[in-house]
Amino acid sequence: MNIIVVGSGGREHTICWKLAQSSLVDKVIVVPGNGGTAYEEKCQNVNPKECDYIKDGENPYVAIAKHENCRMAVIGPEDPLAEGLSDIFWDADIPCIGPKKAAAQLEASKDFSKQFMKKYGVACPFSETFVNKEAACEYIKKQGAPIVVKADGLAAGKGVVVAATVEQALNAVEDMMGNGKVGDAGKKLVIEEYLEGVEISVLAAVSVTPEYAVQGSATIVPFLPARDHKRLLDGAKGPNTGGMGAVCPLDDVTDDTMAQFDKDILKPTLEGLIKERYDYRGFIFFGVMLTKTGPKLLEYNVRLGDPETQAVLPLMNFDFTSMCTSILNGNLNKFSFEWKPGYQVAPVVVSGGYPEKYKKGCEISINEKLLKASGAKIFVAGAVPGRRDEKDMLTSGGRVLACSAYGDSFKEAWEKAYQGITSVKFENSFYRKDIGLPGAAESGKL
Numbered sequence: 001m002n003i004i005v006v007g008s009g010g011r012e013h014t015i016c017w018k019l020a021q022s023s024l025v026d027k028v029i030v031v032p033g034n035g036g037t038a039y040e041e042k043c044q045n046v047n048p049k050e051c052d053y054i055k056d057g058e059n060p061y062v063a064i065a066k067h068e069n070c071r072m073a074v075i076g077p078e079d080p081l082a083e084g085l086s087d088i089f090w091d092a093d094i095p096c097i098g099p100k101k102a103a104a105q106l107e108a109s110k111d112f113s114k115q116f117m118k119k120y121g122v123a124c125p126f127s128e129t130f131v132n133k134e135a136a137c138e139y140i141k142k143q144g145a146p147i148v149v150k151a152d153g154l155a156a157g158k159g160v161v162v163a164a165t166v167e168q169a170l171n172a173v174e175d176m177m178g179n180g181k182v183g184d185a186g187k188k189l190v191i192e193e194y195l196e197g198v199e200i201s202v203l204a205a206v207s208v209t210p211e212y213a214v215q216g217s218a219t220i221v222p223f224l225p226a227r228d229h230k231r232l233l234d235g236a237k238g239p240n241t242g243g244m245g246a247v248c249p250l251d252d253v254t255d256d257t258m259a260q261f262d263k264d265i266l267k268p269t270l271e272g273l274i275k276e277r278y279d280y281r282g283f284i285f286f287g288v289m290l291t292k293t294g295p296k297l298l299e300y301n302v303r304l305g306d307p308e309t310q311a312v313l314p315l316m317n318f319d320f321t322s323m324c325t326s327i328l329n330g331n332l333n334k335f336s337f338e339w340k341p342g343y344q345v346a347p348v349v350v351s352g353g354y355p356e357k358y359k360k361g362c363e364i365s366i367n368e369k370l371l372k373a374s375g376a377k378i379f380v381a382g383a384v385p386g387r388r389d390e391k392d393m394l395t396s397g398g399r400v401l402a403c404s405a406y407g408d409s410f411k412e413a414w415e416k417a418y419q420g421i422t423s424v425k426f427e428n429s430f431y432r433k434d435i436g437l438p439g440a441a442e443s444g445k446l
Contacts, residue, residue, distance in 0.1 A: 004065040007076030010381030011306035022321035035393035036380025082108035103278035107302040110190040120272035123264035124297045125193040146194040153185030197291040199442040207332035208280045219333040224249040226308040245347035245435030246311035261295045310346040310402040343413040346404035347435040352428025354398035362395040367423040376405035376420025
């Protein structure tokens with residue numbers, strides 16, 4: 001069958017690569033895709049602006065899916081999910097991996113998600129929501145610091161400030177609510193209790209509809225725990241980014257920890273999805289802080305994480321496309337999940353100056369011989385096909401690519417990933433040298 005994948009990031013490249021491995025798949029149509037998906041086996045990038053068959057008023061994704069005879073859609077990023085693209089695919093009789101609009105608000109609105117957590121008893125930090133700047137500032141002065149300030153809406157990873165001082169928190173309120181630094185996302189703020197601990201990411205497959213709930217097959221199945229390293233510099237220092245690399249699984253996460261996560265976070269979330277009668281067939285991301293009193297949920301994302309996807313999906317020892325089919329058909333609770341026994345390390349190469357201003361259009365050189373010798377796989381995020389016919393690319397974003405490698409031990413995976421990363425060259429490229437190492441983890445400790 002043919003499948004349409006919506007998106008252009010590293011997460012989408014990884015999804016396309018994994019889908020294409022299945023014998024069930026003939027072609028993966030990527031809209032719009034990137035420089036990695038352009039050269040990936042079975043994959044074809046499609047730019048809606050170049051499709052003369054799209055009629056006025058017709059949804060371009062649906063038009064492309066029908067033109068290419070796609071029997072499944074997979075939506076990668078959060079914005080189209082929040083805008084209801086999944087609903088549109090289903091209305092066009094194209095089964096879609098990605099929650100419908102109502103459930104996608106779990107990521108689109110921080111206030112909405114916090115109210116959901118509180119209603120269903122999900123373990124999470126205490127918080128209050130504000131639409132008035134002066135009231136928010138008075139609350140911060142009363143609570144003191146450290147404290148966390150979050151823009152309510154989608155803010156492309158720029159809507160959260162962990163403030164070490166009251167002054168920093170007040171400045172964050174002014175930036176978001178007063179100066180419009182994050183646009184409409186900052187019209188409402190969630191001000192949250194600061195938690196001390198270490199962060200992890202748990203990605204999971206979700207198959208929930210009212211019908212599946214009645215059948216008893218509604219379920220959430222967690223993947224192996226992973227960790228994203230968001231700070232720009234080694235030692236978890238410098239500004240926050242969209243992610244400088246990921247590792248999976250985690251030696252510091254025990255079976256007991258995951259059992260408590262299941263009891264205090266996953267099961268209440270499933271109960272809430274069922275009771276709210278959501279149609280949620282896709283993936284969910286649990287951003288979790290491991291505290292002294294157990295795991296606490298920081299946030300939901302209603303899709304796979306980036307760059308966690310580049311570290312988690314390569315460890316799947318099962319057919320990803322078949323799993324997606326199980327999600328859609330309500331059989332996920334019977335699907336057999338098997339994982340490779342080793343480790344995956346995926347450092348990210350970024351453009352110099354990121355996450356602030358950076359240059360685009362730099363030519364990327366990859367030493368294929370060195371890359372092949374390392375055994376690593378490159379997943380492209382911010383690069384487009386170049387000017388020549390061969391597999392050349394030009395940078396188009398801040399986070400350019402991830403170099404992901406497997407090893408029977410963490411040490412082997414780490415060494416392969418960093419050997420592979422030396423095969424990549426472009427002007428002012430930069431990457432952290434400590435992804436997965438002791439002291440590199442994001443922590444709630446100021």
